[in-house]
Every structure is written in structure tokens, then in C-alpha cells.
Amino acid sequence: MTTENIRTYDVIVIGAGPVGENVAERTVAAGLSTVVVESELVGGDCSYWACEPSKALLRPVLFRADAAHVPGLDPAVEGPLNVEAVLAHRDHMSGDWKDDGQVEWLKSAGIELLRGHGRLVGEREVSVKTSDGEPVHLRARHAVALCTGSRAALPGLHGIEELRPWTSREATSARKPPGRLVIVGAGVVGVEMATAWQALGSQVTLLARQGGLLPRMEPFAGEMVTERLREAGADVRFGVSVTAAERTDGGELRVTLSNGARLAADEILFAIGRAPRSEDIGLAAVGLAAGDWLTTDDSLTVTAVPGNWLYAVGDVNHRALYTHQGKYQARIAGAVIAARARGEGLDTSRWGPHRSTADTEAVPGVVFTDPEVASVGLTVREAERTGLAIDVIDQEIGELAGALQYRPDYRGTARLVIDRDRRTVVGATFVGPGVAELLYSATVAITGEVPVDRLWHAVPAFPTISEVWLRLLEKGARR
Structure with a gap:
């Protein structure tokens, strides 16, 4: 290899999704030369096949559901959605699957981009097969950050390749609604895509192996989403899985279920879940198994590799599979890399700048269904599993004046899980139209460990849905 094909940087980042971009932004801001290696589109899954396109599909659905129940607006929103307009907006929000704007941002931030597939080949060394076929060898003075994310998991179903199945990528980028869509999975992707495509004209059948939807959340969340999906015309079935499927010569799918039913x-x-994108990034060269999730400590350093130079940030470390959590981790990792490059010690106190604490104590998440589901911290089940003594406070959101202004037939539920001994909130769940905007206040309450008595003095404006906090605290004060 010629010397011009060997390049040295302070930091090498593999993966230019939101996580890799944020790591690179932090290290460049700290004065460290940084290159980002990307084999697909700069911006990653979130920009093109996940967060952005899925919400573009869902927003019209949710807005129409709200408007259809507001006096004076309801006649204006009758009839089907304009599918062509919704899909055009989805395309726009996904940049028409072009990354020119993202590339320009990298340049403006002083981050170098190398297009190609990067693989570890040794300590602080990465080999890149560039998009033009020319190999480039990279060396890092300080750190390599693996920000390769995750991909949709597929079942071990016989002949699955011939089925040409959708994953989240196809579901968010499809050019038209399928006439009949079977969705296998009861989690966030399953229920969001069921909500979107049912409203856009597909006949959706949603199959859940468990006894309910959104099994990791409070049970009432899944129950309310199930009820609304069925009201919208979706066929929701529990306790079933796919045992066989085939695609006919005419293109039709024939699906056999575990209970003998056929679709x-x-x-x-x-x-049905996610798998790490780690099968072809050279993990064997540093003593790790290809295709595994990468275990890190709270500084996002890969624990099985000595020398504190290899980091795994975002989905690939399996700590919290959300884009916002990955970006949070990126801020921590960037600070850690910069501190070590300067020869400084790390502040790994519980909420210190070099410790990724929120991955375990306060992970917020929103499910953009009708109704919305927003949750952070522990559920009742999780709190009881840990042996925590708790109080559980529930409030019907539809009893609030602010909720009735939102829509007169508002239906929704809020729950706080309170540590009985410390008198702080450790979990919150909100279900109902517009509740996503309640989540940050709950996240602050949990991470800040704000005593319930102090929260009593945080006065919500009237008439807003946030007044649910006052009603919850009133009930909590009587415990």
C-alpha cells in the first residue's frame, strides 16, 4: 500500500448516522482531527428509513384523528387521507434519499468524510474499501468509535428470502400502500406501521406472539392502542406466530399461523426486534466475535478490548435502542475521548460528564400511535421486580379542562410510579392524544430526583394537558 493510501487522524468514527455525527462533532470541537467512514447515506437509518419517514407517515394520521373530533373541524376532515401528498411529504422529510445536506453539514463542522466500508484490522487501525474500490488504511492516534447501529432482525423461517419480506426499511419507504399487509410484532415498529398503513388504505393484520401490544410498557398502554387499531379496522390477533409462508407465482403471500389459521x-x-450491525466490521481482529452486541462500560469504552481506545456508541452496544439515547451517548463518548486525549482523568460520578447514566435510569420513549404513548423510567412491573417500595398514582387525562379543549371526547391515562421511601418519581407513563410533549417534564423529574413535595410547586398552566401533573400530585399527597 502506498503512503498516500495511509492516513492518520486523532479519531476514526465508523458510521455516519446521528450517533457517529455527534461523536465526530464533539471530538472536532475538542480540537481532534476526525474522519467518519460511511458505506451508505450520511444521516443513517433515522433520517431515511426510521424516525423521519415514519413520523412523516404518522403525523397526518394523528392530526386527522384529533381534528375529526373537534367541533367545527370534523366535516372538513372527513374522507380518506391524500395518500399521494402524504408519501410526497415522507419523501421530502427523507431528503428524497439523498444525503447532500448531511454531507454539507459534516464539511461545515470540519469533519472529514470517507465513503466506503470500514473494518478494524488491528489496534487503532481501520481498513476502508472505498466506494471507488480504492483501499485506504486509517490510523487513529487516540480512538476508534464504532457507531454502526442496528438492523431489523428476521426470523429463521424456511424460504424467507423468497418471501421478499418487509423490514422497517421497506415499511417506511414503500411507494404505495399494499392492499393487504400482515405485520408480525407487537413492539413500537409494529404498532406504528399498523397505525400508518391502515389509515393510508391497507387492510392490516397485526400478529402478536404475546398477549398484548407494547409488552414492555404499562399494560393499559397496549390495551388502549389495541382498541383504537381495531376501531380503525385493523385485525389484531394475540398469542400467534407465523410458522410458514410462501409467495405464489402471482406475487400473493400465503401465511400459516401457529394456531392453524391461514392468511x-x-x-x-x-x-420482531433488532440485531447489531457488527458482523462485518473486523471485530475478530481485536479479539471480539463478529455479529455480537458490543459490551461497554458507562464511558462507552468496549470492555473486552484493552487500552481504552475502542468505543461502541448507539444501538450497537444494546444499552438503549433509541436515536436520542444514541446521541446522548455520543456526547458522553466525545467528552471521554477528548479528556483521555488531553491526559485528563474521567469524572465518572453518577451524573458526571463522562458517565452514560441515563441509559439505565431514565430512558424516554414515544410511540406515535393513536393514542400516543409516552413513557420514561420504571414501569410498575419493573419497579416491583427490583424490590422497590412504590406508590402508583393514576389519573384519567380526559377529566382535565385542557384535554377537553384538545378534543371533547379525549380519552387517556397518566401514571406515576413513586419511590415510597425517597418520595421521588421513578417512572411515568402517559397515553392519549398529544402526550408526547409531557415526556420531557417527567424525564427532568426523574433524572433530577425532584422530591414530590417540590414538584407540587411547579405550577402547570391552565387549561393545558400538563395540568395532569397537578392532579397526579394531589392524589400522591393523600397517600
Whole structure:
């Protein structure tokens, strides 16, 4: 290899999604030369096949559901959605699957981009097969950050390749609604895509192996989403899985379920979980197993590799599979890399700048269904599993004046999980139209460990849905 094909930087980042971009932004801001290696589109799954396109599909659905129940607006929103306009907006929000703007941002931030597939080949060394086929060898003075994310997991179903199944990528980028769509999976992707495509004209059948939707959340969340999906016309079935499927010469899918039932469909979406994108990034060169999730400590340093030079940030470390949590980790990792490059010690106190604490104590998440679901911290089940003594406070959101202004038939529930001994909130769940905007206040309450008695003095404006906090605290004060 010629010397011009060997390049040295302070930091090498593999993966230019939101996580890799944020790591690079932090290290460049700290004065460290940084290169980002990306084999696909700069901006990652979130920009093109996940967060942005899925919310562009869902927003019209949710807005129409709200408007259809507001006096004076309801006649104006009758009839089907303009599918062509919704999909055009989805395309716009995804940058028409072009990354020119993202690339320009990298340049403006002083971050160098190398397009190609990067693999570890030794300590602080990465080999890149560039998009033009020319190999480039990279060396890092200080750190390599693996920000390769995750991909949709597929079941070990016989002949699955011939099915041409959808994953979250196809579900968010499809050019038209399928006539009949079978969705396998009860989690966030499954219920969001069921909500979107049912409203856009597909006949959706949602299959859940468990006894309810959104099994990791409070049970009432899944129950309310199930009820609304069925009201919208979706066929929601519990306690079943797919045992066999085939695509006919004519393109139709024939699906056999574990209870013996058979379905005919045009497309099938598997939304059964995520797998790490780590199978082809050279992990064996540093003593790790290809295809595994990468275990890190709270500084995002890969624990099985000595020398404190290899980091795994975002989905690939399996700590918290959300874009916002990955970006949070990126801020921590960037600070850690900069501190070590300067020869400084790390502040790994519980909420210190070099410790990724929020991955375990206060992970917020929103499910953009009708109704919305927003949660952070512990559920009742999780709190009881840890042996925590808790008080559980529930409040019907539809009893609030602010909620009735939102829509007269508002239906929703809020729950706080309170540590009985410390008198602080350790978990919160909100279900109902517009509740996503309640989540940050709950996240602050949990991470700040704000005593319930102090929260009593945080006065919500009237008439808003945030007044639910006052009603919850009133009930809590009587415990």
C-alpha cells in the first residue's frame, strides 16, 4: 500500500448516522482531527428509513384523528387521507434519499468524510474499501468509535428470502400502500406501521406472539392502542406466530399461523426486534466475535478490548435502542475521548460528564400511535421486580379542562410510579392524544430526583394537558 493510501487522524468514527455525527462533532470541537467512514447515506437509518419517514407517515394520521373530533373541524376532515401528498411529504422529510445536506453539514463542522466500508484490522487501525474500490488504511492516534447501529432482525423461517419480506426499511419507504399487509410484532415498529398503513388504505393484520401490544410498557398502554387499531379496522390477533409462508407465482403471500389459521396478503412486515450491525466490521481482529452486541462500560469504552481506545456508541452496544439515547451517548463518548486525549482523568460520578447514566435510569420513549404513548423510567412491573417500595398514582387525562379543549371526547391515562421511601418519581407513563410533549417534564423529574413535595410547586398552566401533573400530585399527597 502506498503512503498516500495511509492516513492518520486523532479519531476514526465508523458510521455516519446521528450517533457517529455527534461523536465526530464533539471530538472536532475538542480540537481532534476526525474522519467518519460511511458505506451508505450520511444521516443513517433515522433520517431515511426510521424516525423521519415514519413520523412523516404518522403525523397526518394523528392530526386527522384529533381534528375529526373537534367541533367545527370534523366535516372538513372527513374522507380518506391524500395518500399521494402524504408519501410526497415522507419523501421530502427523507431528503428524497439523498444525503447532500448531511454531507454539507459534516464539511461545515470540519469533519472529514470517507465513503466506503470500514473494518478494524488491528489496534487503532481501520481498513476502508472505498466506494471507488480504492483501499485506504486509517490510523487513529487516540480512538476508534464504532457507531454502526442496528438492523431489523428476521426470523429463521424456511424460504424467507423468497418471501421478499418487509423490514422497517421497506415499511417506511414503500411507494404505495399494499392492499393487504400482515405485520408480525407487537413492539413500537409494529404498532406504528399498523397505525400508518391502515389509515393510508391497507387492510392490516397485526400478529402478536404475546398477549398484548407494547409488552414492555404499562399494560393499559397496549390495551388502549389495541382498541383504537381495531376501531380503525385493523385485525389484531394475540398469542400467534407465523410458522410458514410462501409467495405464489402471482406475487400473493400465503401465511400459516401457529394456531392453524391461514392468511393471504400482498406484503408481510417482520417487526420482531433488532440485531447489531457488527458482523462485518473486523471485530475478530481485536479479539471480539463478529455479529455480537458490543459490551461497554458507562464511558462507552468496549470492555473486552484493552487500552481504552475502542468505543461502541448507539444501538450497537444494546444499552438503549433509541436515536436520542444514541446521541446522548455520543456526547458522553466525545467528552471521554477528548479528556483521555488531553491526559485528563474521567469524572465518572453518577451524573458526571463522562458517565452514560441515563441509559439505565431514565430512558424516554414515544410511540406515535393513536393514542400516543409516552413513557420514561420504571414501569410498575419493573419497579416491583427490583424490590422497590412504590406508590402508583393514576389519573384519567380526559377529566382535565385542557384535554377537553384538545378534543371533547379525549380519552387517556397518566401514571406515576413513586419511590415510597425517597418520595421521588421513578417512572411515568402517559397515553392519549398529544402526550408526547409531557415526556420531557417527567424525564427532568426523574433524572433530577425532584422530591414530590417540590414538584407540587411547579405550577402547570391552565387549561393545558400538563395540568395532569397537578392532579397526579394531589392524589400522591393523600397517600
